[in-house]
Amino acid sequence: MAEKATRQTDDRTAGKSDNNADGDAKPDRQFELSPSERAKVRDSLPPRAQVLHETIRKQGTVELERNAAALGWSSLAAGLSMGFSALVPAILNVHLAEGPSRFLIATLGYAVGFLIVILARQQLFTENTMTAVLPMMTKPSVSAFRQLLRLWGIVLIGNLLGVAVFALGLLYGRVLEPAVHDALLALAQHILANTPW
16 A cells, blocks of 8 residues: 555656756646746746846947036926925925824825836936946946046936925925925024034
8 A cells, every 4th residue: 555655756846857948847748838928937037147137238339428508407397306305205294184194104205205206217326326327337448437437426416406496496495384484494593503523
């Protein structure tokens, strides 16, 4: 009896070790995939690290080769968009009822500026850290380093100008109710109270 059970187990194991055309172990009949389903499985596998590296490197190269005007306008727009990362939490903080969830919900408003930047594909300085560095690290050269500094300089200045324009618009445009204005000032004073370290 024990011999018969062992033989049946060996037969099942031997059946599973057979390989199909893809090199995968043969599944039970009920789990067999059609050729088109196997192609879908292959297509949904994550790409190799080399493919990811090359994709990001090419994106970085495209960014580095953009002209100064395109970078400038895109980074200015990103700076303006990032103003909403301060404005939305201030508005939520004023208009939400007191309670433990108010801080959490108001803090989530900080993501609004980043969402606008990402969805509009604008140039944000912090976004360019890895993508633009990768081409230079792949083939280091003085000209590649100059291109990187050019990109960073334009984007950083554009971002700072955009945020400044947004702040001036709020300050002199008189578009905010006093409570929201006070909440924004409190947020700014809290950040400015931090030491450089």
